[in-house]
Amino acid sequence: MVKRDLYLNILIGLILVAVLTILRLFVMEPIRIHNNNMAPILPKNTQVIAFKNTKLTNLDLVAYRHGDKKYIGRIIGMPGQSVVAMDNIVYVNEKILNEPYIADNQTKFLLSHDDDFTTDFRQDKLAKNTYWILNDARDVEDDSRKFGAIDKKDILGELDFRYAPFSDFGFIENDEAKIENGYAD
Template identity: 35%
Template sequence: MYEDPVKEMLIWMKVLLLTALIIFGVRQFLFEPVIVEGGSMQPSYYENDKLVLSKATTITNFDTIVFFAPDDSRFIKRVIGVPGDHIKMSGGEIILNGQPLDEPYLDGGGNDEFTAQPQLASEFSVPPDCYYVLGDNRSNSTDSRVLGFIQKQDVIGEVKFRFAPFREFGFVE
């Protein structure tokens, strides 16, 4: 009925090791939890929101991603342009591939920060293996307007789930 204590301890050690390897693998290659720092993504995400990133995903326009900035800090921003996209920023709007963007995630649904900063008006194409990202809180965001294009290799993952605050619990659209 009772096994040898040494044999039982070895079985438990194997179970714990296997569990640790599975957890490490999931975190390293599939999912990673993050905590939002700063207000650059308000009103979509607020300071201390707790999110889960998917590392196994294809990044598309308007996805929210977390990436390594040049100083190795982690930034969360919205993808506006993917490789090959043509972007024009002028006046108070962004034109993506010839079509004005509808950005309902912005506070008030508009984009008037570009009007306040006319030096940001420009036109360009997103190069291969790069993304053009902007914070939802355009007047308080260090994004591609400052950092330039974000390299694909610097992307940690796409935001897929919010688990705190609890009133916002669920999958992210």
């Protein structure tokens, strides 16, 4: 009886490991945030899950890879769209993008700096399967302003769920700006 229970426990353990491996490879990827590029919505040391193979839309929070490093950011431009920033205002297809998620960061930055919070850039029509991704902390330019458009194959997934710190456990609220800009599903 003890031998049978041991085999059953080993089998259950192997099945559990197999299921978790499949989920990790094809469904989700855990991401630990190492900077404040997306604060206050995703501050440093937050741990989130990036869901792979989701339908991406404007203003989605995503994890992506550039070179050997992982980054997080917000999709500002989709394939076929043009994105321009002038005088701290971002335009998508020549329409002003309402960005309530950067208001706190922008106010703090402009109190101590004379230059633009969002540096000027111009990205004409994005190619197929490429995205324009920006940080919410625009003074940190480790995003499409530095790397250029990000290929879809380099996007690790959409950030929808926060699992640490435990006080913030749950889904990431990101609908306000999508609704304001007409991007809500």
